Amino acid sequence: MDINQPEKLTEIAEIACSVAWGASDILSSYYNSQTKDLDIKNKKDGPVTKADLAANKHILENLRAKFSDLDFGYLSEETFDVKKAEPIAKDWVWIIDPLDGTRDFIDKTGEYGFHIALAYQGRPVIGIVGIPEAGKLYYAVKGQGTFVQTKEDQKITPIEVSERKVPEDLYLIVSRSHRDERFQKLIDTLPFKGKKYMGGVGGKISTILEQESDVYISLSGKSAAKDWDFAAPELILTEAGGKFTYETGKPVFYNQGDVRKWGCIVATNGNCHELLCEKITEILAEIDK
Known part of the structure; x- marks a missing residue:
């Protein structure tokens, strides 16, 4: 094909x-x-x-x-x-x-x-x-x-993502649990307007599509999310106007052998994606000192 x-x-x-x-x-x-x-x-x-x-x-x-x-x-x-x-x-x-x-x-x-x-x-x-x-x-x-x-x-x-454009106006979507200390420090430091809670990666991304939230972050710790957690949610987000990358800006590739997605993946409504990735990189560097 x-x-x-x-x-x-x-x-x-x-x-x-x-x-x-x-x-x-x-x-x-x-x-x-x-x-x-x-x-x-x-x-x-x-x-x-x-x-x-x-x-x-x-x-x-x-x-x-x-x-x-x-x-x-x-x-x-x-x-x-x-x-x-x-x-x-x-x-x-x-x-x-x-x-x-x-x-x-x-x-x-x-x-x-x-x-x-x-x-x-x-x-x-x-x-x-x-x-x-x-x-x-x-x-x-x-x-x-x-x-x-x-x-x-x-x-x-x-369906399309929200038009909110600055970090201080954005809502973060996170799980009610599953947060280690490093991830908690990261999201506590970011200047979002508020947090919303939802289970499942697909469910979280759907809240960005429904304009109820704007940002989802995956930060691996002892374990990592896998290909099947991200492949479908990524496309429904990006085709709705959002962005989905590593915090470095690099795209996520699937079916590469190791299905575990180590590192930090950032999904947003796309309007200040690069700025958020920069902030996340800086904060993680400070946390990891």
Whole structure:
């Protein structure tokens, strides 16, 4: 498949969105059921439930069936061997997180989601983030903008980030927990107007799209976020007018072998991205003295 085929990418995205709605229904059925056993298993990188596995099975089986004629690779949280750290030997790779925010799912906060991205040579060209309990699917195709589709009426609406332009007017979106001392010092030092709280990376980025917040920061510590946490959220943000880079300004590449994203990644509404990256670099240098 040629990367310079926007109509083909749009067609693939539409099919992938239909698969995503199926995954949304599966996750929601487990979330809202009083009878389904989640069979929670606590692994090194966090808990895994039957819902993760059921959504993963649905996404992989349907993408493989619907795109059997295309030479796609598949990188999913539930099937990728992080220890081997070998890239998938394909130009085109689906990157999948079947349940983003498993702890929120278990704790019944409603703040969970899932991610489906298609990357070409390490960069996302299709991104889908589903938020089942909000009944929303955010999706983007490279160069075509970001849209939100609602489950209730299937209405599709273009969506863009806020126009807030100075750090003192921006809102930071963070988790309620999962912050080590270094990260806490960083966000306490930055001059934001306020903080908002949300579980899951996709959920956090959706608040930037909805103009409820403006900045998300990922700072690795003993562990790091992974490819499937970022690939789809990155594209829905950047196609809505935002920016998503390392604090150095370098882009994030996926399917590079080691899926762990060490360092500091900054996602913003784009209006003062470079200034924030400079401030973050300076603050981290001071913290790390």
